[in-house]
Amino acid sequence: MPLEPYRRGATWWAKGRVEYLGKPITDYYRNSTGASEEAGAWAWCRDEEERRINEHLLGANKTLSFAEAVMLYPANNKTATYLIPITEKWGSKKLSSIAPKDVRQLARELYPNASTDTWTRQVITPVRSVINNFRDGDSGDLFHVKGFSKQDRLKQDKRRGKKSRVKKEPGSWEWLLKFRQHAGQRHAALALTMFVTGARISQAISMHPKLHCRLDEGQICIPGAKGHDDRWLDIPKELVDELKALPVLYPRGAERKAENLRLFGFADRSSPRKGWAKACEDAKIPFIPFHAAGRHGFGQEMNIRQSVDEKAAGAFGGWADTALMKRTYTHAEEVSGKVHEAFYRGLKEAEKLTRIKLASGGKSYKPRTEAKKK
Template sequence: MPLEPYRRGALWWAKGRVEYLGKPITEYYRCSTGASEEAGGWAWCRDEEERRINEHVLGANKTLTFAEAVMIYPANAKTAAYLIPIVTEWGSKLLSSIAPRDVRNLARRLYPQASTDTWTRQVITPVRSVINSFRDSDKGEAFRVKGFSKQERVAQDKARGQRGRAKHAPGSWEWLLQFRQHAPQRHAALALTMFVTGARISQAIAMRPTQHCDLDNGRICIPGAKGLDDRWLDIPAELVEELRALPLMHPRGAKRTDENLRLFGFADRSSPRKGWQKACEAAGIVYIPFHAAGRHGFGQEMNVRQSIDEKAAGQFGGWSDTALMKRTYTHAEEVSGKVHDAFYRGLRDAEKSTGLSLSTSADSYKSRTIAEEE
């Protein structure tokens, strides 16, 4: 049987064998994990299983193939789907023979009509993850693949007859108010939550009413993402009342248990899309997708429209790198109007300080030109 912990006195011990593809590869364990809590015992068992399986595969078989590596790699459902066509191409290819240029060329061959973003997401990232899961961090360097340059992205977009990434305006209060007039209750609350907190759609969808809400104290918790921890935020009173009014909801198809309750009742990040699109159509406003309406809208509102302290905006919105926030999540708005306003402000200051005006300067230049021509 696989390794599992059991209590013995004050500590948790491990018993069982490590198995690989359903067969035991070690002698029977009966030893202390050194952990005083059950969770620590389970963690020891999983770490020991991973270590012994790696030793078994890499020690006994120096010619590990990509397919064998994929069989052991703990891929989630989405990554597993990306790996299927890669294994079809590279199943018998030795892991040690794979070079970064091979990965880039495979992406082009598998998806000739896709964008460079798709190549990265569906080929480079999964292959890199599988290979790095077998790299010894103490003895070897991580497997790295150079990303695609801007020139390569543009060239690929031209080759496939596309203009590249669709650009969406960031959300704004004006857009949000119109959207909410025609959106269902939970879509309206979802849009407001993302706009005022900077939460990603995946974070908002994952929120649970019991675990992530402290509405009596005017707070909600945004689940951690991108290597950052959960963050508790004070929210506006209007949002508190709106979230309080939401009924307890389970995602469609989920068991009706407290554990499966979700604040907005959606199963995954794509679930709100249909209602979101209908609300935009009914309001007669441009369609802005979740990320642009929420996180980009928050970044634009705080950094450009309201110009608050970027450190405060970054901390509240969950950016560890404020330079990334300003570079990626802010956008130029009303370019001509702002430049012309600045032009005339500077001109008025100069006219005031010199006693001259642009119109008299123009007349003087015209008179000098005529005189020189005569």
């Protein structure tokens, strides 16, 4: 088992073995940490584990650098892209010398004109993941970096002259119908698929015409994402007909193998962007990005416009947390009209109960005064 502290008299000791990738790399420990508090003993265990893993990987006289830690981290393609400039800057920096404030400062240096959300996504999260992958701190201390506050965000937005977290305009049937009038066959079918299923663009693009379609049964499979399994959905007949009519295509640059076929024929999530933007321009409608048009549009349509049971909408659209769906994927619409309607509805009820009019003949209502005393 990994090193863990236990109390022995007035001091804390450590027991266990140092492990790497689930295998012990040292003999069994039963050593005094010299600490009088449990927190100090845990710190001793983590330092000892880091030192012994360094020795195991690199030899007794070397400390792991950030670049070497990156090589140990199983990054996906997107995270790997974020790690390139970080490693170019910090490659030789010793892992043990990195402090949380250094990570926040690096974000500012690498992306001076970016938003604080970009700093978090492209610097803080990758660095934290690399370090914690090395520490493997399931039973000990993880590397934490304090994020940027609301004040930091507003200050950075002001400095760069651009507002972050701009409100997304969700897709709608009206927008979708106009879009499809000017879109190509694949773009039109892609937009409809995302809007009626809540699929993300990456999920839709990866769909295979055989593996993810049972069109004779009126079903398609939305590939799993973000910890969720694949989900088979019944889809409208109109979408079934459109998907059946799509030509069988290989993405550009893909080897002509059956497993490389894609339902919509696009190579990656950015491939439909040019045609998508042109359809919006030709239709003279606002440009709504994939995610807002599809997943946000589905959430808005189900929860706000049609008032579908949130459990049903969440299950169909692939949200395990319906609170997240309602918090993030629904948006205020026709705000003034709805508020004014509620205002007058309440006013009419009050006027009926009190028999007092707020206004008469376009003139402001004047409360009746008491009769003058004789």
